[in-house]
Amino acid sequence: MSDKSIGVIGLGAMGRGMAASLRRAGWRVHVCDVRAEAAQAFAAEGGVACGSPAELAAQCEVIVSVVVNAAQTEAVLFGDGGAAVNMKPGSLFIMCSTVDPNWSVQLEARLAAQGVLYLDAPISGGAAKAASGEMTMMTAGTPAAYAKAGGALEAMAAKVYRLGERAGNGSKVKIINQLLAGVHIAAAAEAMALGLREGVKAEDLYDVITHSAGNSWMFENRMAHVLAGDYTPLSAVDIFVKDLGLVLDTARATKFPLPLSATAHQMFMQASTAGYAREDDAAVIKIFPGITLPPGAAGA
Incomplete structure (x- = not known):
């Protein structure tokens, strides 16, 4: 799996550990954070630092977003330098924030309109379990979205719950x-x-x-x-x-x-x-x- 790239946006308490877990599992991990120094520090350990979500999306067909809320997720996707502009049809956006379930449903439809797959995938367990790859993911999405994720979910979490074939139930x-x-x-x-x-x-x-x-x-x-x-x-x-x-x-x-x-x-x-x-x-x-x-x- 060393030739497979994945992107992680947001290197806070949870995202940093999730990116490290993916790298240990053999993924080539591209990262982006509003704090450039956080991305550079991860790159120094073997990752790839990107200057914007758009730059990251140009290199990765699977993106894991680990930001605080819906507003930050919107900015990651659709703001200046947002990922959506470079996400190709068939690529996958994994949303790990705690958000209004109705907003997550709407985001799935919005991304589907440009051919992008989506997983509603909030997380729990804290920084220590994220770092050890032992956290919990509460996921919902289409079979195609799960297939595109490959083994990424299992690399990040000890428990991956599949709660439905459309967004909403995860949130x-x-x-x-x-x-x-x-x-x-x-x-x-x-x-x-x-x-x-x-x-x-x-x-x-x-x-x-x-x-x-x-x-x-x-x-x-x-x-x-x-x-x-x-x-x-x-x-x-x-x-x-x-x-x-x-x-x-x-x-x-x-x-x-x-x-x-x-x-x-x-x-x-x-x-x-x-x-x-x-x-x-x-x-x-x-x-x-x-x-x-x-x-x-x-x-x-």
Whole structure:
């Protein structure tokens, strides 16, 4: 497979690891990022740096987009220097962002009009699993799109779920995952805050909960950040402002009530407005009054 080229646009926490996983699997990986230095650093390790999505698309028939949201995906495809201008009929665009499912459906149709295949393929698992090729992909698309992907999906992910033969279900399942993730983080922060308020040592509470029925993956992962007083953004507060907003927008269209999601969304909104927007999403704990957080927690 060493002669097969693939492009990765977006070298953030997830995209960088995905590009590395593809390279380990034998692909010739072309990369592009708004930070030219990120692309050059990857090229120094054996990849190929491109100056724009259009330049990348001219060299790759399969493109993996790992940007933050729908607006950035639009820019990657249709903005100045966008990939769409150089995407040939029969080429494939794999969209890995968390977006409105209806927008993903529309993008599939828009690309189909120029003969380009599309996979609705949001991702989950965090930077560590992306780097090891062990993340989860929630995908939907035509049989032709899957065929064009070859082994690329399996090179990036340990679990590749095929959820339908047209776009939409991949994004629907991803936002439901984000519903749970956001609510779990908010609940974990609330529980830790109550423990601190009641005078329980944070490390004692963490140890007990992580060995008891009340534990969750998010409690174990995110409250470790609180114990360390480290809010370096692995996933920022504003990611859940966006993602829970997508959850609520989707449910609102069919008048479906989501009381826990709405409350968690307000908690992340409060944290964002209070100045913690770019901190790790565990910083939602900082909205609770009258508690003393472990040392170092006051900083960004």
